[in-house]
Amino acid sequence: xxxxxxxxxxxxxxKRGLGLRHSLLxxxxxxxxxxxxxxxxxxxxELERVLDNMLNVADQGHQDFVKGELEATAxxxxxxxxxxxxxxxxxKFKTISGDVxxxxxxxxxxxxxxxxxxxxxxxxxxxxxxxxxxxxxxxVDLQLAHVCSPVIDILHLFSNSVSDDVHAHHQDLxxxxxxxxxxxxxxxxGHKAPSLESLQxxxxxxxxxxxYFALELPIxxxxxxxxxxxxxxxxxxxxxxxxxxxxxxxxxxxSLLEYARKGWLPA
Numbered sequence: 001x002x003x004x005x006x007x008x009x010x011x012x013x014x015k016r017g018l019g020l021r022h023s024l025l026x027x028x029x030x031x032x033x034x035x036x037x038x039x040x041x042x043x044x045x046e047l048e049r050v051l052d053n054m055l056n057v058a059d060q061g062h063q064d065f066v067k068g069e070l071e072a073t074a075x076x077x078x079x080x081x082x083x084x085x086x087x088x089x090x091x092k093f094k095t096i097s098g099d100v101x102x103x104x105x106x107x108x109x110x111x112x113x114x115x116x117x118x119x120x121x122x123x124x125x126x127x128x129x130x131x132x133x134x135x136x137x138x139x140v141d142l143q144l145a146h147v148c149s150p151v152i153d154i155l156h157l158f159s160n161s162v163s164d165d166v167h168a169h170h171q172d173l174x175x176x177x178x179x180x181x182x183x184x185x186x187x188x189x190g191h192k193a194p195s196l197e198s199l200q201x202x203x204x205x206x207x208x209x210x211x212y213f214a215l216e217l218p219i220x221x222x223x224x225x226x227x228x229x230x231x232x233x234x235x236x237x238x239x240x241x242x243x244x245x246x247x248x249x250x251x252x253x254x255s256l257l258e259y260a261r262k263g264w265l266p267a
Contacts, residue, residue: 073215090265
C-alpha cells in the first residue's frame with residue numbers, strides 16, 4: 001500500500017462534486033484502466049470468475065441498505081408536490097432492486113467487458129494540484145472490482161460525484177472524451193474499441209444502475225456523517241432530514257424525473 005499524500009494527492013471537495021476539469025482527468029484515466037483491463041481479460045479470462053466471487057462476498061450486506069434508501073426516498077417523494085408517481089415507482093423498484101443490481105453488474109456474453117473499479121466515487125478519487133488546478137489523478141480502493149460493462153463506473157461517477165453543472169450540462173462531452181481515450185489506448189494494445197454509439201446504448205441499457213447511487217447523494221453531500229446502519233434497520237429520521245436540504249433535494253428531484261423519463265426507474 002502506498003500513501004499518496006506525500007506525493008501531493010488529496011481528495012477533491014466532496015460536497016461540491018467534481019468540476020469539468022476533475023471529471024475529464026478522472027474519466028481519461030478510467031478509460032486507460034478499462035482498456036488495459038480488457039486486454040488482460042482477453043489473455044486471462046479466468047479473472048472473470050475470481051473477481052465475480054469478490055463482488056458476491058462484498059454484496060451480501062448491501063441489499064438491506066439499498067431497500068432502506070429506496071423506502072426513505074419514496075417517503076420523501078410523498079411529501080414533495082408532483083412526486084407521488086415517483087414514490088410509487090420507487091416502491092415497485094424496491095421489490096426487484098436486488099435482481100436488477102445483479103443483472104446490471106454481470107458481464108455481457110459476447111459484449112465488451114472490462115474490470116471495473118467498482119466504487120468509482122469522490123472518496124476514492126485523489127488528485128494532485130498545481131496552482132489550484134488538478135494535474136494528476138489516482139483511483140484507490142479497488143476491493144469491489146469485477147468484470148462488467150465499462151459504463152458501470154461512468155454511471156456511478158455521474159450519479160453522485162460530479163458537480164451540479166457537470167451533471168446537468170457535460171455528461172455527453174465526458175462520455176465522448178472517455179471514448180476517445182479508450183479507443184486510443186486499445187489501439188496501442190492491439191484491440192478494437194466499441195463505437196461511441198454502442199457506449200451510448202450501453203449507458204441507456206444499464207441506466208438503472210445510476211439510481212442506486214443517486215440515492216446516495218445525501219451520504220455524499222451531507223455536512224455530517226449519516227448512520228448507515230440505521231438506514232439498513234429501517235430508521236430514516238436523519239436521512240429524511242438530509243433529503244430536505246435544498247441543494248440535495250433539487251439534484252435528486254431532477255435525477256429522479258430524468259430516470260423516470262428514460263425508463264431507468266420503470267413504471
